[in-house]
Amino acid sequence: MAQETTVARPYAEAAFELAREAEALAGWADGLALAATVVADERVDAVLGNPRVDDERKAGLILEVCGDALDPQQRNFIRLLVNRDRITLLPEIRQQFDLLRADHEKTLRAELITAQPVDDTVRDRLARALSDRLEREVTLEIRLDESLIGGAVVRAGDLVIDGSVRGRLARLTGALSR
Structure with missing residues (x-):
C-alpha cells in the first residue's frame, strides 16, 4: 500500500x-x-x-x-x-x-460515529466547531455504530476524538493494568 x-x-x-x-x-x-x-x-x-x-x-x-x-x-x-x-x-x-x-479548497470530510441518531442542530454545531478548530470547511457525515454503547467518535483527517463509552472503558482498562 x-x-x-x-x-x-x-x-x-x-x-x-x-x-x-x-x-x-x-x-x-x-x-x-x-x-x-x-x-x-x-x-x-x-x-x-x-x-x-x-x-x-x-x-x-x-x-x-x-x-x-x-x-x-x-x-x-x-x-x-x-x-x-x-x-x-x-x-x-x-x-x-x-x-x-x-x-487547496480548504475543505475536509469528517465522520461522526455515534451509537444513536443525532439531530441536525447538534450535527451543525459540531461541524461549525470542527471548522473553527481545523480552519477548513467541514462536511460532516454521520454513521451509526451500536457497539459504541454511548458517546461518539469524530474522525477528521488525522484527527480522531474518541468520546465513546467503549473508548473510555479501553483507556480506563489500560490505566488500571499499569
Whole structure:
C-alpha cells in the first residue's frame, strides 16, 4: 500500500496541476472517479491484466466505457497511465487527487460515529466547531455504530476524538493494568 501511494503521488500531483490550471478541479475529480470505478471493475481488470491485449485496446476500453465524461486532457492522462503500466493505480491516484483538492479548497470530510441518531442542530454545531478548530470547511457525515454503547467518535483527517463509552472503558482498562 505504501509503495502504491508513493508511485501514485506524482501522477495525482500532475493531474491536480492540470486541473488547477484549467480551473476544472470538479470536472477532473468526477472524471477520475468514473475512470477509477471502471478500472476497479473485475471484468475490466481482467482485460488490463491480460498480456495479449495491447495498450491501445486497454486504453480504448476504459475510454469507451467512460464515454464523453472525460475531456481530451483526461483521456490523454488515461492513455499515459496505460502506456506506463500504472492504470491499476488509478483508484489511489484519484484518492490522492481528492486530498490535494480538499487541501487547496480548504475543505475536509469528517465522520461522526455515534451509537444513536443525532439531530441536525447538534450535527451543525459540531461541524461549525470542527471548522473553527481545523480552519477548513467541514462536511460532516454521520454513521451509526451500536457497539459504541454511548458517546461518539469524530474522525477528521488525522484527527480522531474518541468520546465513546467503549473508548473510555479501553483507556480506563489500560490505566488500571499499569
